[in-house]
Amino acid sequence: MGNSRVAGFIGFLVLASCTLSLPSNLRAQEKSLIAIMPLPAQVLQGEGEFLIDGGFGIALRGYEDSRLERAQQRFLDTLSRETGIPLWREAIRNSPHFTVQTSGPSAAVQQLGEDESYHLEISTTDVQLTAPNPIGVIRGLQTFLQLVRITPKGFSVPVVTVDDKPRFPWRGLLIDSGHRFVSISTVKRNLDGMEAVKLNVFHWRFADNESFHVESKKFPRLQGKGSGGFYYSQDEVREIIGYARDRGIRVVPEFDMPCHTTSWFLGYPGLASGQDPSQSSAMDPTRESTYKFLAGFIGEMAALFPDSYFHTGGDECDVKQWETNPRIQEFMRAHAIKDGGALQGFFTAKIQKIVAGHKKIMEGWDEVLQSNTSKDVVIQSWRGQDSLAEAARSGYRGVLSAGYCIDLNQSAAEHYLVDPLGDTAALTPDQKARVLGGEATMWTDIVSDENIDNRIWPRTAAIAERLWSPQEMQDVDWMYQRLAIVSQKLGYYGLRHRLITDEMLQRMSGDPDPVPLKVLAAVVQPPRLYERQQLRTFTDFTPLNHLDDAVPPESDTAREFNEIAKRIVSGKANPQEWQQARQWLLLWRDNDAKLQPLLARSYLTQELAPVSRSLSRVAEIGLQALDNLHENRLISPDLRQRNIEFLKASGKPQAVLLLMVAPSVELLVQATGTK
């Protein structure tokens, strides 16, 4: 743990809260007391703990509404699951040691920038949660739940005073229900997870080339022809909006246009720009009928979704479909539109007027930003922080998604260190204020309803912390320590991310407890970014039941082994770490003999035979390197070179998987001296 980072954090606390007296340094024990995510803006730790037992009581004071009552009941349900103490019924009747004081109501429809602050004061005998409105209460209750842990005295929360509010007002998760239908129960439990880590925008995308997944009563052939029978009814949408509102979460719908829209054309071929609508992904932006249709559709959806923001997509338009169509070329000439990009600008301007006509603010991806784009449009950037900064300079508000694409199998650390204000040193305070926050994006090209939880969680908790907590928080090691605990706690919210891998390994192998397959699975990852699609063809009906679908995007074991390898190489490892490295390497070396017979039995595991062999050989090389380093033995340059080459090859994808320990073993070999 870097002490300078800790000191930086403490410094921030002191700076931010002069009235609070803070410890001069944060010791490991104190860190473990607040193993929560996102970290609050300010924490003051005291002495002792508040015990939670069957006598626990809670009461709501001040402003009252049914949402607060439901929040209280949900809090008690979760607290009961966290402790195993049956509180869900009794805690409302017991004499209250936990009082919640709410000053007044929230807005009827949750607003961007609405107050989410709260004050939580825990003594050994009482808990006080104070907030200006129900949203702050919802946030504070989650902080309390995350503080719960077991001690020698029982389940308890530490004595702390928390003053908390978010850094950014827009902290979102996009779930792409356009590419694949995501079930209502999956949406709900992920909203529960969002509440746990204080995210406040559910960006719900409904359509893509492949399918159209929401009910239109005005244009029923959209879902009738475009959904394959699986779509959200308007009643279900309203149910989810209410469910999200209960959790302090806005629902921003996205209807991506004018491209990614093949599925619309199945029911309404007249919208398409191409001759063959089934081959066309772009709407025809030259026909008045297109705008008439969209005015009707947007009107219907603007009424269904109460949020003030309305996302019309606009990304990745294949403008060649327009530029090569003689009729559209003719239109562009007649209107002095110079190219496809400008034609999208023409389309966007018309759509923006329709959206604004329904008193909504339009949001769109980078591409909607053209020279004439209305200044109140919010730009969501998938291109990067530069693009966001550029928009802010031009007077646009923006939300960052580049760096938060959780479908691309990057590490929690990578996401964590991306800051919406990271590259904006040159911006004025006014320009910085236009950066509203960020959104983790769960694109569903290669994810199913079954494994989506393990793509979203726990890494999204790290993004949530980036968007809520002080910018100075950059301690990756501490983040991972807390992430492990928070990840386990997210299970109390029904999330299945920690269960999925084992279940899928059992299915792949046909074995109720395939131990050697688990050993292999613990050290492999799917390739990062877009490499996976290059290694296997994925259609909407490709079964996602291989090992690269089953394992989490990030191998904890490989990360931990890599930390130890780095300490060994730098001469900082202690005897326990040497021993841990050796035990792991022995396990991996000997695993292949046990695993191969299992792999041969199943269609889904046969392809793993060379990966398992590689792991064994990598571990063997690792054991030799470990011995050489330990004994300061020198090896021949030739052998060293051959080993490094083998390790580099083993670090390349095999069976759509990366063997994550190969680079760490390479570190060990690189550190070995030669004769």
Add this chain to the structure above:
Amino acid sequence: MGNSRVAGFIGFLVLASCTLSLPSNLRAQEKSLIAIMPLPAQVLQGEGEFLIDGGFGIALRGYEDSRLERAQQRFLDTLSRETGIPLWREAIRNSPHFTVQTSGPSAAVQQLGEDESYHLEISTTDVQLTAPNPIGVIRGLQTFLQLVRITPKGFSVPVVTVDDKPRFPWRGLLIDSGHRFVSISTVKRNLDGMEAVKLNVFHWRFADNESFHVESKKFPRLQGKGSGGFYYSQDEVREIIGYARDRGIRVVPEFDMPCHTTSWFLGYPGLASGQDPSQSSAMDPTRESTYKFLAGFIGEMAALFPDSYFHTGGDECDVKQWETNPRIQEFMRAHAIKDGGALQGFFTAKIQKIVAGHKKIMEGWDEVLQSNTSKDVVIQSWRGQDSLAEAARSGYRGVLSAGYCIDLNQSAAEHYLVDPLGDTAALTPDQKARVLGGEATMWTDIVSDENIDNRIWPRTAAIAERLWSPQEMQDVDWMYQRLAIVSQKLGYYGLRHRLITDEMLQRMSGDPDPVPLKVLAAVVQPPRLYERQQLRTFTDFTPLNHLDDAVPPESDTAREFNEIAKRIVSGKANPQEWQQARQWLLLWRDNDAKLQPLLARSYLTQELAPVSRSLSRVAEIGLQALDNLHENRLISPDLRQRNIEFLKASGKPQAVLLLMVAPSVELLVQATGTK
């Protein structure tokens, strides 16, 4: 695996189905092909397999109704989860290789003894499921789902012909929602599990002394005062009845009377026999007002529950409450009722008339059987097979529950070997036919909504097989082999029995992956029968979050170790088994040092310190014994005796847990020779 038992099974198959040519013996490979529960009445195995891939198609032919369509969709959902292949949408559109032929409808309300037979024929290219009615289809679809496994070619089912029907018409699971409220979602997923193993009666018990958990519109103070706010609305009851009917399951309600009824008296104290209703558990059987109330109540419930059977409990009446009440004594004298038992008979006779008046058949526990009990009353026996046989001899139909009490932490083998016709050799065929079947009973005295799945499953699958499959099936080893596979498959139905232990261990320890605690947990069990209640006080608000709540009722590891110990002692163990025993013993011996620091950190694990130490010492003794046996070394009689005494003591409950490997180590020590 006992060959004689296998031969017996095959013999049965030959006997039962002369038209089928059967293999002369069942090899291990063939056994693995039909790793299903309950085993069908007749199976003919062929060569090859039917592959399940994205081209899988299914069609319903013949009689059609919406229940069949829902069964088809549920089948596809489960098959998709079993394989990871997205079939839930496409399989209905693909060209069908699986055709389901239904001859006609089922009864409007499912009847006892209604035909549940089906014929399933699987070739390498086609599947045919034929049944007289939708219930048979529902049964056959589950057989197909259980046959699915992964092979080197893909997911497939083996080529087989199955002719199947149940041995007993009444195959039930009782869930006691009287003692504790069991949530709707828990009830539903257990109904899914019942469907998977072809159980057909959900015996739903609603009230006990502690609470009254169903809505009465006629007597709303029953749930108003007796439920603590948690009860099933009549709409929810109807929803569950429909859910069960979809799965071929009858719902038999139980309202236990005249005793176990304290909760009724909270709203209606006039029903009580004692002076202080809150101290009384028995209704007053002497007042006309009691019968007037019950006539109204039973009428309301008889209309709510469509099943032909209506359970009025009647067990464990504390008749002293009557025999010591002067007013009731007076009534007994006046009516020549000799004792409390006879007074219960008087009550039962009156209730039976009320029930019969609603065209329902009364069911009750053993105690309702008196000399004058109406012959159509069905007796549910918790006392034993003798009691059931006696009832059958007296002309009563009966259902066995003794031996199937899954709350008592007995082994699957114990339950499996209890047969409803086990002690009935002396009965005539007509008398035997009165034994309708059996019911697993999930009493909820010491179980919560959280851990109920791991008490019910997988052991209930063994009971389900006893009630469905040929009586000759007695091969316990094979049962356990299949149970492991079926247990894993029950996860596809949403059951949480395999997840609960780890989740609870994480909570107890506060550690996201408490490996040494898992090692200990794998070899302990809660004490059997009623010993647990003697070791710790359990009220309705006792948190059920200790290790004895977390571990399954039966330790697989301890059972497997015991099998190896028996083989070692009998000289039949192979080198792998010797090695396995040694590895386990080393693991257990060395675990204590790793576990103790973890145990000290939590209130819930501190009490386990001596258990962990015992395991270490037991394993140490076991390792010495193993060495001595391997080397034929003799030890001193004194040492042997001291070790045996220590092992016997270690086999006694500690911290409400049994260390299950102690008796197996004792076997090893007993087998060691002395000097």
